[in-house]
Amino acid sequence: MKYALVTGGSRGIGKAVCVQLAKDTNYHILINYNSNKDAALNTLEEVENAGGTGEILQFNVVNADEVKEVLDAWQDNNKDAVIEVLVNNAGITKDGLFMWMPHNDWQDVINTSLNGFFNVTNHLIQKLLVNRYGRIINMVSVSGLKGTPGQTNYSAAKGAVIAATKALAQEVAKRNITVNAVAPGFIKTDMTHDLNEKELKKMIPANRFGEAEEVAHAVSFLSSKKASYITGEVININGGIYS
Structure with a gap:
């Protein structure tokens, strides 16, 4: 069996990606979450309803030791398993003007997106190289x-x-390992819930916020064999806001 790991897979875009991969591929979906187990189980239920299989894996991408421990333990229980697809989706925002930004707000956001990318990808990259096949998709942003x-x-x-x-x-x-990034604009998720959509959509040529599924379709494509000659790319999904 082949596996796809989605970090921060319990909600928002991560959840939509898990469900889309379940619909489009035969991958067993590893749904990573940090603290919200109920949300992760809900995502798993939707994966199964979509005809896929999966399981939940708890670790904080920021904690390198925890990442190693959980993934090594999982590998020990699944001896021949190869994680072929990695979607680095875990991320947080702590918005505020730079001049008033507390050190922790800087550190936490960098740690989750950047060091989280390193911790998970670095741990898995060797197996992908031995496997001579892989798909890494990094969730970035406009x-x-x-x-x-x-x-x-x-x-x-x-x-x-x-x-x-x-x-x-x-x-x-x-x-045969591709590494791409997907850069969403304003997408309807918990993260954008407090934004003034009515005002902001005036800036967006498409005149609306995007849906998480619209991002998930692109991730699903990039994780497929069809995308084998696309690498090092940043795919913008933002309704024309940055074009």
């Missing part, structure tokens, strides 16, 4: 491309992941 005021920390974290995506893609391409 903020990481154009920068968003009030999100200097988030823009920095996502911008760094975009650069890492392009570098890693070149390192592993010979082994």
